Amino acid sequence: MCLYANAFIFILVFLVLAIALPIGALAVLGPLLRPNKPSKAKNSTYESGLEPIGDARSRYNVRYYLFALMFVIFDVEIIFLYPWAVSYLTLGVFGYVEMMIFVVLLMIGLIYAWRKKVLEWM
Amino acid sequence: MQNVLLMIVLIPVFAALLTLTLNDRAHTIARSIGLLGSLLSALFALAAYIAFQRSDAAYQFVLTIPWATINNAFAGTPLTITFAFAVDGISLPLVMLTGIVSVMAAVRSFRVITRVKAHYVWQMFLVSGLYGVFASADLFTFFFFLEMTLVASFFLILIFGQERRQYAAFKFLIYRGIASVFLLLGFVGLAYALASSATAVSASQYMAYGPNFMSLNLLQLLDESVKAPLALGTQTWLFFVFLFAVLIEEAFVPFHTWLIDAHEQSDTSTNMLIGGVLMKVGLYIMLRFVVSMLPLALAKYSEWLAVLGVISILYGAFAAIAARDWRRLIAFSGISHMGLVLLAIGSMHALGLQGAVFMLVSSGLLTALLFYTVGAQAERTGTYEIGKLGGLSKSLPVLSGVLLVAALGTVGLPGLSGFISEITLFVSSFERFPWVSTLATLGMILAALYLLYAMQRTTFGPAQEAAQEGQGIVRDASVTEAIPLIVLVAFVIAIGVFPNILGVVVHPTVQALAGRIGG
Amino acid sequence: MVALQPFLALGVILFGIGLYGALTKRNLIIVLISIEMMLNASNINLIAFSHFGVTPNANGQVFALFNIAIAAAEVAVGLAILLAFFRLRNSADVRDVNTMKW
C-alpha cells in the first residue's frame, strides 16, 4: 500500500464511522430507550389531521424531470472543466480556445433550454 | 452497316419512349408508333440479312461500346464490360424471327382497347429486349436484354392478362428470375474460368490482351475457349449451371408450369411474343454458350440432354392431348417441340444443329400463327375451350384455313417449315440415339393426333353454342387482321419450300460450331 | 496482473447483471439503469487496465471520462424519450411498447 491510498483509507474510516453512528443510535441504543406502541392512528399518513386521500405516489409535474435532464447534462459537462482547470497553465492558448468552445456550447445549450421554455417553473 | 444491330435494338426503345410522352387517349398515334417502330426494326433486320456475308461463319456487324471497367475484379485482373452487338448464322435467323413476329404482334395489338399506351410501351420494350438478346455479343449485354424482356413481359401479363394474371405474372417473374440468377452465375463463371485457364496456359496471351483481357465479350471468350479449352471439371459445373438455367427458361419438365400459366393468362399479342420468340431464348443460350464453349461437358452429358428432351417431348405431347384449352395445348405443344431441339443439340452433329436452328425459327413462326388464329377465334366466339368451339369453317373460313396450315405445319407436313426442321433434326438424332429418337417420333405422332383432333373439333364438326353466340355477329378476318396471317403463312411456306433462304445463313456457322464438338 | 483480476471479475459481474437486467426487466427505468451498469462495467475495465495493465497510462481513465459524459447524454436522451412515451401511454412498462408488431 502506498501513501496515495492512505488518504482514501482515511475517508473510508469516516464512512465506517458515519454508518456506525446511525446504526448505533438507531438500532442498538434506540430500542433500549424508546417506547414502541404503534397504533392505527399513529401509523397513518399525516395529512393535516384528515384521513389520507388516495395514494401519494401520483404523477408530478413534468418540470421536475426536465430539470433532472438538464442537471444530468450540465453536471457531467462541469466535471470536464475540472481537469482542464487543473492543467490549464500547461495548456496555454490552445486550452483556452478549446475550453471557450466548450463553454460556448454549454451556453448554447442553456439558451436553447431557455428559449424552449424549459426553465419556466410552474 | 456496322450500326445496323444497334438501330434494330434501339428503334423499339425510342418508340416506347415516344409513346410514353403521349396523351393517355391518343390510341391511334400509339398504335401507329408501335407498328412503325416494329416495322422499321424489322426492315433493318432485313437489311442485315441482305448484307450478311453468307459464307462467313464468324460474327458480323460487330459493334462494341465500352461501358465500364471493374478494376481488380478477380485478384488484380480488370474486367471490362461492354455493350457489344454482333450476329452470326445462328442469331441472325432469330433476329429475323423477332422482326416478323414483332410486326405481327404490333398489328395484333390494334385489338387492345384499354390502356393502349401502356401496352405499346411494354410491348416495345419487350421487342427491344428480344432483339437485344439475339443480337448481343457480350454476356452482360445479353443478360441486360434478358432482364428487359423479363420486366416487360411481367407487365404485359400483369396488366393485360385474364383473371388470374397476377398469379401468372408473379410466377413468370420468379421462375425466370431464378433462371437469370443461374445464368449470371454461369456467365461470370465462364468469364472467370476462361480468364484463369488462359493465364495458366501462357503468360504471353495474357500480355497480348493487356488490361482488356478479362472480358465478358463473347468474341473474346469464344476465341479464348478455342485457344485454351477449359478443363473438363470446370466445363462440367458450368454446364450444369447453364443447363439448370435453360431448363427453367425453356419451361422443360418439371419447370413448365409457369409457362402454361403465363400463356393461359396473357393476351394474344403477348402470347405471340412470348411463345414465338421469348421461348426460343433458352435454347439459343444452349447453342450459343454451351455448344460452343463447353464441348467436353456437352459430349460427356449429351445423353442427358437427349433424355431430358424426350421427357419434355412426351410429357408435352400427353399433356397437350389432355388440354381442353387452345392456349394450353399450344403451350404444351411448344414445350414438346423445344424438347426436340434439345434432343437435336444432344446429337452433336452439324445437321442436328442446323435442324435445331430451323426448328427454333419454324416453331416460332408457327406458334405465333397458332396463337394469333386462336386468339382471333376466341375474340369472336368468346372462348378458347376446344370443347365449346366447333364448325367455325363455315363462319370463319379464312381463320380456319390458316389454323389448318398452322397445325399442319407444326405437325410437319412437307412443304411447310416444320417438315424441313424435323427431318434434318431426326436424321442426326437417329444416328446417335436411335432408341431415344424413336420415342421422340412417338411424340411427333401424338402431336399430329392432338393438333389435328383439336383443329378438327374447332373448324369442322357441329357448330357449338359458344360459336353460335359469339356476340351475334361473327365476321371473318378483316384486312388488317388478315395481313399478318398471310405474311406469317407466307414465311412458313417459304421456309418449307426454299429452306435455303435460311440454310445459306445458318450452314457455315453451324458447320464451324459442329467442328468444335467433333460433329 | 494479480491485482487486475478482481477488477475484471467485478466488471464481468456488473456487465452480466446489466445485460441480464436490460434484456429481462419490465420497467423501462430499470432497463436504462441496467444499460448504465453495462457501461460502467466497461469503465471499471478501462480504469483497471489503465492502472494495472501492461503499460499503465492515463488513456484508459480518459476513455472512462468520455464514457461517463456519453452515458450522461444517453441517459438524458433516454429519459426524455421515455418521458414522451410515458405521457402518451401512461406506462413505463416494456410490455406496453407494443403498438407495432415486435
Next chain:
Amino acid sequence: MLNWQSSPLSGTGFLGMVIGGVLILGLILGIVTYLIYFERKIIGWMQLRIGPNRVGPLGLMQSIADVLKLLIKEDIVPENADRSLFLLAPIIAFVPSFMVLALIPFTATHVFTSNTQVGLLLYLALSSITILGIVLGGWASNNKYSLLGGMRSAAQMISYEIPLGMSVIGVVLLTGSLNLNTIVVDQSRHIWYIIPQIVGFVIFMIAGLAELNRTPFDLPEAESELVAGYFTEYSGFRFAFFMLSEYVYVFALCALATTLFLGGWSGPFLPSWIWFAIKTSACIFFVFWVRATMPRIRGDQLMGFAWKVLIPVALANLVVTAGVVLL
C-alpha cells in the same frame, strides 16, 4: 507515531486514523449541538427576543436536552411507507455529510485531513449523494407533503449544484490544483481568493445556501406550505439525523468557503486551527444572519435564479478568470 500522512500505512497509523475520525465525530456532534443553540440565540437577538434560556446557564444545555428528547421518542414508521427505504433514507443523507469533513483541512498540520489531490472534487461528489437520501425519504414516506418536499428539494439542490460547481472552478484555475490544502497554501502565499474571485465567492455562498435548503431557499421544508417537507413523517432519532446532516452541512460548507476563499487556516500570530475556527464561525454567522433577515423566495424565482442568473454569471466568471490567468 500515529501520523499516517507521510509514511506507509501501519497498524499504529491506522489507529491514528480511527482516533482522528472519532475525534472529528465527537467534535462535530458538539459543534452541531451548539450551532443550533447559536442559531436560535442569534436569530432571537436579531429579532429582539432572548432565545433559549431555560435549560442550563444561558440555555446552554437546551440543545442537548433536545437531542436527548429525540433519542427517547418513539420511532414511527407509517403504514403505507416503503419500510426499508424509509429507514435507510436518513442514514443515506447523513453519511456523506460526515464524510466530507474528512477532506477539510482544519489546521496547517492537517492531521485530521485526508490530504488527497482531488479533495474539492470529492467534496462535491460526496455532498451530492445527500440529495438521494432526501428524495428517497420523501418518496418512501408515502405522504403528499413529503413527496412534494422531496421533489422540490431535489430540483432545487440539483439546480444549485451546477453554479456551485462552476463557482469553485475559478479557484482551481488560480491554483492549478484540486487539493484543498494546496489551495490554502497558495492563498497564504498570495492573497485570499475572495479578492480575485469575489464573484465566485458570492455565487458559492448563494448556491451553498440553496444546497443547504436554508432560508431564503427553504422551500422544500416551507412550514406554511408543506408542513415539514420531506421529513414530515419522520420522528424521533431519524428526524434527528436529517437535522444533524443539515447542520453538519452548514458547518462543512462554511469550512469549505473558508478554505477556498478566505485563506483557510492561514493567518498570522495565532495557531492555525484558531484562524480556521474564526473564519468558519464568521461564515456560519453570516448564514444565520441571512436566515434572520431574508424572506423566502418564490419557487419559480428560485429555479429561474439558478439557471438564468447564477449559471451564466458563473460561466462568465470562468471565462474572465481563465483569460486573466492566461495573461
Next chain:
Amino acid sequence: MLTFTQVWNALGPEIVLAIGGFVAMVYEFMVTGRAKQGTPWIAVFSVLVALPLTWSKLHAALATYSIAVIAVDDFGTIFSLFILVSALLVLLFAIASQARLKLAFEYAYLVLFATVGAMVICSALDLVTLYVGLELLSITSYVLVALHRKNVKSSEAGLKYLIIGSIASAIILYGLSFLYGIAGSTGLSRIATALQTAYGSEPGFVYLSMALILVGIFVKISAAPFHLWTADVYEGAPTPITAYLAVVSKGAVLGFLFRVIVWLFGAKLGEWFGLVGWIAVITMVIGNLGALSQRNIKRMLAYSSIGQAGYLLIPFSSLSSSTLASVMWQNLSSTVFYLFAYSFMTIGAFAVFGVVADAGGSEDVHAFTGLSRRSPWLAGMMTLFLLSLSGLPLTAGFFGKFSIFLGAIGAGQIWLGVVLFATSAIAFYYYFGILRAMYGKDPEGDRAPVRSSPMQHIVVALCAIGTLWLGIFPGPVTDLLSNLHWFG
C-alpha cells in the same frame, strides 16, 4: 501539442458541419414563425460546404494530414463522401416532407451532428474517437427517431431504438475496453501491433473482445439474427429519418466494421470470417423472406434494408479466403459502390413512399394502388428505384450487386454469390408487388394526381439521377474507387 492547422486539416468537414449545426440550432431557437423554415437550409448549406472540402481530401497524403486520433486516408474520405451525399439527400427529403410531417425543426441540426458522428467513425484512429463518433451518431439517431413527440409509434420506435442501440453500444464498449487492456493504448495502430503477439499470449481476451465488438456491430447494422428491432424502428420513425437510419447509420457502422475488424483482427480473418459469411447468408435470407409478408411498405423496405445489409456483408466475409491486397481493394470498392447505389435508391424509394403515404394517409401497399394512372411520373420513379433495388441492369443496384458478386466469386465464395442472387430473386416478389399495385390495378376512389410539392420532385429526381448515373455510367466511379489508396 496540436496546432489549429493540423486539426483543421484532419477534421475540416466535420468542423464545418458542427459549426453549421450549432448555427442552425441558434437560428432555430432565436427566430420564430415562418423564419424557422430557414433552419434546414443552413444545414444544407453546411453540407454543401463540407462536400468539396471532403472531396479535396481524397488522395491526401496520410502522414501529412492525419493526427493521432483521426486518419485522413481514402477509406475514411470516401465513406465520408458517401455519408455527406446521403445526408444531403435526406435533408432535402426532410425539407420536402416538412409541410406534411410537421417535423420539429430540430431535425436539421440533429442530422448534421449525426453526420459528424458517422464521419468520425469512418476515419477514427483511436478507440475514444471511434466510440465518441459512434455514440454521437447513435444518440442523435435516437432523438431523431422519436422526433414526433405526439405520435405513439414514433416514441415507441425511439424507445426501442434507444434500448437496443444502447445495449449494442455498451457491448461494443466492453469489447473495446479489452482491446485497451491488451494493448495498453487506445490507438488503433498500436493495438494492431499488440494484437499480433496477443493471439498467442492472451487468446481469451482477443476473441472475447472481437466477439463482443462483432455482436454489437451486427446489432447496429441489423444483421440477422439481431435484426428484430429494425422493422419497428423504421416504421415508427419519420420517413426521412428512416431513410437516414437505413443509409447513413448502416454505412457508417459498416465503415466501423471494416476499420476495426480488418485492421485489428486481420491476422485471424480466415478463422472468423466464415462466420460472417453465415451471418450474411442468414441476413439476406431472413431480410428478404421477412419482407414478403409485409403489407406496410415502410416495414417492407425495412426488411429489404436488412437484406441489403446482408449483401453489404458479403465483401467483408469474402476477405477470408484471400490475403491478397487486390482482393481486399476490390471488395472495398464494391462495398463503397454499393453503398452509393444503395443510398440513391433507398432514399429515392423512401421519398416516393413519403409522398404517396402522406397523400393517401396510409402506409399500406394499397396507397400505391393505381399510382401509374394518378401520377405516372412518381410511379415511373418508384419503378426505377424498385428495379434498382431488385438489381436489374442499367440501374445502380445491378452494378453494385454485380461487383459484390464478382468479389465473392473472385474470393472463391461462390455460394455467397449464389445466395446473393437467389435472395434477389425472392426480392423480386415483393418489389414487384408494389409495381403490381401501381400498374396492375385501377386507383381506388381518388383518381386525382397525388398531391406533391416541387421540392419532393427535386429529391426524387436527384435520387433517380444518381441511380441511373451509377447504373448507366459506372465507369467514372469505379475508376475513382480503383485508384484509391484505401488505408494510405
